[in-house]
Amino acid sequence: MATEFQDRVDLKTDEMIINMGPQHPATHGVLRLLLNLDGETVKHVEPVLGHLHRAQEWQGQNRTWFQYQALIDRVDYLSGMFTSWAMARACESIDGMVVPPRAEYLRVIVGEMNRITSHLLWLGTYLIDLGAMFGFPFYPFREREKLFDLFEEIAGQRMMYNYIRIGGVLRDPKPQWFDKLSKFLDEFPDRIDEYEAIVTENPIFLNRTKGIGILKQSVAKDYAVTGPCARCSGIPIDLRKDKPYSIYPEIEFESIGYNKDGDTWDRYMARILEMRESIKIIRQCLAKIPEGDIIAKKQAAGMRVKAGEGFAAVESPRGILGCYVISTGTDKPYRFRWRNPSFCNLSVLPELLVGAPIADIMAIFGSIDVILPDVDR
Amino acid sequence: MIPNGAEVFKLSRLSIAWLSIIFGIVWAVCWSIGVGLPMLLEGQFGERVTLINEILKAVTPIVAILVFIPINAMFMVLIERRALAIFTVRKGPNRVGPDGNLQTMADAVKLLLKEDITPTGADAFMFTLAPILFFAPSIFGSLPLLAAVTNNHDLFKILNLPTGIFYILASASLPVVALVMAGWSSNNKYSLVGGLRSAAQAISYEIPLVFSLITVCLMAGTLDVVKIAQQQAGGILNWNILGGGALAGLNQFFAAIISGQGADKALAAFYPYGGLSYVAALVLVPCVFMSFCLYLTSACAEINRIPFDLPEAESELVSGYNTEYSGIKFAIFFLAEFTNLFVVASITTVMFLGGGDNPIPPYLLDKFTPFPQMIAALRETPLVKDLHLINPETLFATFWVIAKVYSLVFFAILIRGTLPRFRIDQLMNFGWKRLIPLSLIIFVLVVFARGFVISHG
Amino acid sequence: MSTETKPPEPQAPLPAGQYGQFLSEHGINSERLPDSLGAETIVLAKQDLDSAIKLLRNSSEINLDLLITISGVDMADSIDAVYHLWSYSHKGELVIKVRALKTEIPQDQLPTVPSIARFWPSANWHERETYDLVGIRFTGHPYMRRILNPWDWDGHPLRRDYKQPVDCLNDKNPHSFR
Structure with missing residues (x-):
């Protein structure tokens, strides 16, 4: 009797293995997480990648420069401008091309616009991850659509722009386009206030995000985390400041997120503040933009890049987005290697998740802002 | 604009x-x-x-x-x-x-x-039984309410029970079993976690829910929903949401002023201990209002609405306990969820918002508008007299019930459109560390304050 | 499509730069290559990689603590693992190449390079990816599996001699749908 009772007291609990994804409402595409759960607590995580692998690097060395330029927007479809920009910078540096100033200004303008759209989408989906399923998440999409309309006017596309080309940009926008943009910039701060009024101090939101998923500085450095996530952990890394490219040295702005706790709420605030900084940057560009050419050399289908190799990077909304290009002077790249911020930032996820409850998986995973096409390429 | x-x-x-x-x-x-x-x-x-x-x-x-x-x-x-x-x-x-x-x-x-799929390895009997068991209580549990919301209409009178609210609460606690059954029998880990969550959640939130309703029953002195609804007749000051009838004396006082007789007597009749009674009434008003809020909160948790919809949290558990359901079984789950929302709104209406009562008190309505004459005229029409097609007592009551219930439903939708979801441990902390102590404190306060005030005549 | 891609020609040796000197002070020999876009480029021997990277990462004056990426490149006569090192605190960059000469690779085996994932977690996924796509085996890696391709994939797609598999959706298949 005694032993039977003892058996009942010492309940044996097993760890449960759950396959979260690849088809799961909140894995932002097709990430698969192999979770070992003890009750609702995560014991071990293994991310399984590759469900969205499209062999972008392989295509890079089997397409001409001109063809591949149109493909790379698909690497990170939420910030297509930055992938084009990174490739353009790499090829221009290898080729020794000088980009006209007007094109540089236009690049910064569209780049910062794209940063805003990317953060807006992150904001909406993050709130969906937190379970604000039907209400607020659609507000950011309203403003995102307006920016997409502007992109459509200059690039002819709403998401896969192919606007930044090697040597400059595709098309010079009409004067009315700048008017529309500045009108949007005038009303956008109010919209951000609107989001903040609903979300920032919302007690449930604070409960779900404050002190959750703390990314320590040393861990962030170990895993090569960049972008807003790294900056919130107190690592002052912002490529626009550290290794200024394009016309960023001439523009006054702050890189957001230094010296904070590094929890998910900070990452939320950093992105909100970054949107406000982007507005400032675009305003300054609109005031300073010179007249002139928009492309150094008109491209054609058989274009070549001089022989050489190099790594060029830009500060994308998710971190350092770079590409390592080896050219042999032919019309095809010899090797095209992407350095994707999502790939590196995602590798820190197991560190953050161990010990968290199931509900926090999505709060933490969402807050590091991973785009799965960017991870899997 | x-x-x-x-x-x-x-x-x-x-x-x-x-x-x-x-x-x-x-x-x-x-x-x-x-x-x-x-x-x-x-x-x-x-x-x-x-x-x-x-x-x-x-x-x-x-x-x-x-x-x-x-x-x-x-x-x-x-x-x-x-x-x-x-x-x-x-x-x-x-x-x-x-x-x-x-x-x-x-x-x-x-x-x-749609095709009705039973997943491999599922316990088919339990899998089929779960939606039925989930839906049934929302039908038979709401029967006494039907008598209350129709103002005791002849046809629905027989549904009334002397212990109506007890019966409603008892049947409202049954669906949890069905959710655990659904979660367990689906042979899906997400469903299992969802089912367990729903059990934990329902057990913790039932306590503040019951305490907040007991507060009202204590003030009303009865468990009979029809009586509770009828006690609140006579304008918004009589409604349970405002002190559970502690302001009924004030209502009588205003009525006496309007009709011009015996104002002092009305106050003395309802507040027999003078200053002590007024203090008691002042304590009762916020207390009962708090239990109204408590009821709405814990009812939201009972019926798994956002921000308490953890058993079916889409972003974590795909769809929780009903992940594996399809076709008509899923339809039944869906139907029961919305019916539960309606039932909860009806309980709130009957217990707190005066049931079918008009918010404007009769001493104003009858004196300054021609409604009494119109109703009297209506009674003489053949529709009422011969065919019994319209019952004036029930008609207006039903109108107000519909207005109140659907306002509460709309309020629930508004909340759904605004708030993010709790985390399970925060939900439990909120339930056990905030709501239950608060409901106990309110309960004790109401027990003491009730003795000093005569509520509902 | 018009011209055949050729690997770049080898270059003449150059004097050691800042990082090359630092390494030689600590007894590690390196060969300097032409700078790639202003970043010093050195070639290290396989056996020196571990100690060199530990030195570069941990020394206070060099402090190259941001591993940007590890890439594998299939060159004409060798298979290179290329390490891009940056610093979180200053602007320094360094490119390290570790070469596995094709003549030294045994038949039907993968070239090997020592893994740095044991002491630098961010190298973990990069090394797995390089193994998956270019086919460099990083010895001492804790979990040397394919990461982007399916586990049963044949070959390493970014090798120059990689043959595209023939399947029903492929142009090379005579019964292709296209």
Whole structure:
């Protein structure tokens, strides 16, 4: 009797293995997480990648420069401008091309616009991850659509722009386009206030995000985390400041997120503040933009890049987005290697998740802002 | 100016049209079974069919509920989708029928025609039983409410129980078993976690829920929902939400002032201990209002609405306990969820918001408007007198009940459109560390303060 | 499509730069290559990689603590693992190449390079990816599996001699749908 009772007291609990994804409402595409759960607590995580692998690097060395330029927007479809920009910078540096100033200004303008759209989408989906399923998440999409309309006017596309080309940009926008943009910039701060009024101090939101998923500085450095996530952990890394490219040295702005706790709420605030900084940057560009050419050399289908190799990077909304290009002077790249911020930032996820409850998986995973096409390429 | 005024106008038009159709149909069915058919039979066969008539009358409420629940759920789904669309600057359903008003009917047909899948390794018997067990309590549990919301109409009188609220609460705690069954029998880990979560959540939130209702019962001195609803008649000051009847004396005082006699006597009759009574009334008003808020919160948790919809948290557990359900079983889950929302709103209306009572007190209404004469005239019409098609006592009560219940439903939708979801441990902490102590404190305060005030005459 | 891609020609040796000198002070020999876009480029021997990277990462004056990426490149006569090192605190960059000469690779085996994932977690996924796509086996890696391709994939797609598999959706298949 005694032993039977003892058996009942010492309940044996097993760890449960759950396959979260690849088809799961909140894995932002097709990430698969192999979770070992003890009750609702995560014991071990293994991310399984590759469900969205499209062999972008392989295509890079089997397409001409001109063809591949149109493909790379698909690497990170939420910030297509930055992938084009990174490739353009790499090829221009290898080729020794000088980009006209007007094109540089236009690049910064569209780049910062794209940063805003990317953060807006992150904001909406993050709130969906937190379970604000039907209400607020659609507000950011309203403003995102307006920016997409502007992109459509200059690039002819709403998401896969192919606007930044090697040597400059595709098309010079009409004067009315700048008017529309500045009108949007005038009303956008109010919209951000609107989001903040609903979300920032919302007690449930604070409960779900404050002190959750703390990314320590040393861990962030170990895993090569960049972008807003790294900056919130107190690592002052912002490529626009550290290794200024394009016309960023001439523009006054702050890189957001230094010296904070590094929890998910900070990452939320950093992105909100970054949107406000982007507005400032675009305003300054609109005031300073010179007249002139928009492309150094008109491209054609058989274009070549001089022989050489190099790594060029830009500060994308998710971190350092770079590409390592080896050219042999032919019309095809010899090797095209992407350095994707999502790939590196995602590798820190197991560190953050161990010990968290199931509900926090999505709060933490969402807050590091991973785009799965960017991870899997 | 509302930015999407046209959409709001469409929503109100839709609501009015749907509500008239729903209640028109339900009343037509009820009348024809419970009143029309017996009258016809009695005219034809006389005394011989008394037994049949009694059976017909007894069956009427069941038929009414069975007709009402599906079409009401369809309407609530539609209004929820439309309202959420308005909150989120979208268009909402606008393809099926005029302005998309028949969308949910199409959805219902689709769900009924879909294949009914039982997953491999599932416990088929439990898997089938779970939705039934989930749905059944929301039908039989709400029966006493039907008597209360129709102001004790002849046809629905028999449903009333002397311990009505006890019965309602008892049956409202049954669906948890069904959720655990659904989660366990689905052979899916997400479902299992969802089912366990729902069990934990329902057990913790039932305590503040019951305590907040007990507070009201304590003030009313009865468990009979019909009596509780009828006690609150006589204007907004009599409603339980304002002190559980502690302000009834004030109501009498105003009535006496308007009619010009015995104002002091009215106050003395209701507040016998002078200053002590007034203090007690002042304590009761916030206490009972707090228990109203407590009830809404814990009822939200009971029926798994956002921000407490953890058992079916989409972003974590795919769909929780009903992940593996499809076809008609899923439809039943869906139906029961919306019915539960409606039932909770009805309980709130009956227990706190005066049931079918008009917020304007009768001493103002009767004195300054011609309503009494109109009602008296209505009583003389053949519709009332011969056919019993309209019952003036029930007609206006039902109107107010509908208005109050659907306002509460709309409030729940508004919350759904605003708040993110809790985490499970935070939810438990909130329940056990905040709501339960608070409800106990309120309970104790009400127990003491109640003795000093005479409520509800 | 018009011209055949050729690997770049080898270059003449150059004097050691800042990082090359630092390494030689600590007894590690390196060969300097032409700078790639202003970043010093050195070639290290396989056996020196571990100690060199530990030195570069941990020394306070060099402090190259941001591993940007590890890439594998299939060159004409060798298979390179290329390490891009940056610093979180200053602007320094360094490119390290570790070469596995094709003549030294045994038949039907993968070239090997020592893994740095044991002491630098961010190298973990990069090394797995390089193994997956270019086919460099990083010895001592804790979990040397394919990361982007399916586990049963044949070959390493970014090798120059990689043959595209023939399947029903492929141009090379005579019964292709296209």
